[in-house]
Amino acid sequence: MAKRSRRVKDTVTEPKMSKRSRRVKDTVTELMNDDDRISRLPDDMIHHIYSFRDARSSVQSSVLSRRWRNTWKSHPRLNFENNRFSSQTSGFKYPNFAQKFLSARVHVAELSAIDFRSNSISLLLLKKILDYAMSHQTRKVNIEFLGSKQTRRGGFDLSLFRSHFLEHLCLSIDFEIIISPPLTWDLPALVHLNLDLVKIRMEPSNDSASKSIDLFSGFPNLKTLVLTRCLLSNIGTFIIASSKLEYLSLKGLYCGCKFMISAPKLASFTYYGMPQFSLIANDLLSLKTVEFGTLYHKSFDNKAQLGDQMIKTFVQLSKAETLTVNLDVLWFLLENPDLLEKRRCPFLRLQSLTLVVSKLPRCLADFVAIINFFRRGSPSIKFHLKLDSTPPIVRYRIW
Structure with a gap:
């Protein structure tokens, strides 16, 4: 009787245990045979995921899936980022x-x-990256x-920049660009150019006319030009001529040259720097x-x-409708x-004047x-006061 009851009990409990075990087994089998669900993602999605990671992490992530093993070699967006501290602790040599x-990438x-x-860019590696970008129809380069600390080590000529596909170029580096006529860079598709910390130097010449430099007239599609903390050396007149230029920003330039601007479509102009600024502007309509x-x-x-020179500069910019100045200008x-x-204010079409101050002026009469002064040029002008407690040296990073 005891044996019979034990057999009945076994027949009742065994199916329940085997069903549960089967479910667990099927789940494990499914996971093992699925080859990771991320492996079934389309290539566009995988490349999108890679775009949020730097190049080193992309290579390391190749072990997560057999399909990802060589995907990094064809990723269309490369993000190289060198962390000084991680490199020192791990012995990792980033330039190598x-x-x-780049050598292992699918050509x-x-x-x-x-x-x-x-935080450390060798001249050899810089040339390698620029040459690779120019030869692979890259549309955007950001270095x-x-x-x-700024070291201003080494220099390279403009012959490295030759591409009919590059649209966006941003160089924030401590190297110099050597200018020797005739200009050899060729970027007809360029739309946005941002140069920061770059030293632009002309080779010495006995001809005074050769000290006039025009770097941007050969860019027929250039719309945005930003020069920040650049050192302009051995240049007499810095010419900015572009038929499609819409936005121009000059901040913290180290120079003693004159600026000549010709840009009929220029809508926005920004300058933050030393008061010795000489400007000749044409057709800023x-x-x-x-x-x-x-x-x-x-x-x-x-x-x-210097104040009189500033008024002469304002005459060149007199067609502006909105003007923002800091208290130091006043x-x-x-x-x-x-x-x-x-003297009459040169801004005859001015509609709005914004004064940026760190504190209110002590003398209201001034x-x-x-x-x-501004109202004599534009009687209906509207005044705005903007408080900014950040020191100009920190705010504009110009000295």
Whole structure:
């Protein structure tokens, strides 16, 4: 009787246990035979995932799936980022990795963008990356120096920049570009150009006319030009001529040259730098917005003369409808009270004036004099006051 009841019990419980075990077994089998669900993602999705990772992580992630083993070799967006501390602790030599990565990449694969950020960029590696980008129909190149000290090591000529496909170029590096006529860079598709920390140097010449340099007239599609903290060396006149240029920004330039601008479609102009700024502008018929900031100090010589030079610059930008200036600009204008009282404001179409200050002016009479100066040119002008406690040196990173 006991044996019979035990057999009945076994027949009742065995199917339940085997069903549960079967479910677990089927699940494990499914996972083992599925080859990872991420492996079944389309190539576009895989490349999109890679776009959020740097090149080193992309290579390391190839072990996650058999299908991903060589996918990094054809990724259309390359992101190189060198972290100093991780490199030192692991003994990882990033320049060697970057060169091997480019050498192992599928040569015929599309390459739409290269982003390179490092606190140490050798000239050899820089040339390697630029040459690779120019020869692979890359549309966007961004090279950024992350180091805290500027070394200005080495230089390269413009012959490296020859591509009919490059549309966006951003160089934030501590190297110099050597200019030797005739210009050899050829970027007809370029739309956006951003140069930061770059030294632009002309080779010495006895001909004074050769000190005039025109770097951008050969870019028929250029719409945005940004020059920040650049050192312009051995240049007499820096010419910016572009038929389609719409936005121009000059911040913290180290130079003693004159600027000549010819851009009939220019809508926005920004300048933050030293007060010794000489500008000759032609056909700025579309100019709408001007931002102008400088740094005032009591130790400057000929402050009244600098204020007069600033008014001459404003004459060149007189077609602007919106003007933003910092308080330091007003201090230069106030150094020449006769100028404010007798001379008419050059901005005849001005609709809005914004004054950026760190604190309110102590003397309201001076503030009223400035208002009256601008109002003589545009009686219906609207004034705006913007408080910004950040020091100009930090805000504009120009000195």
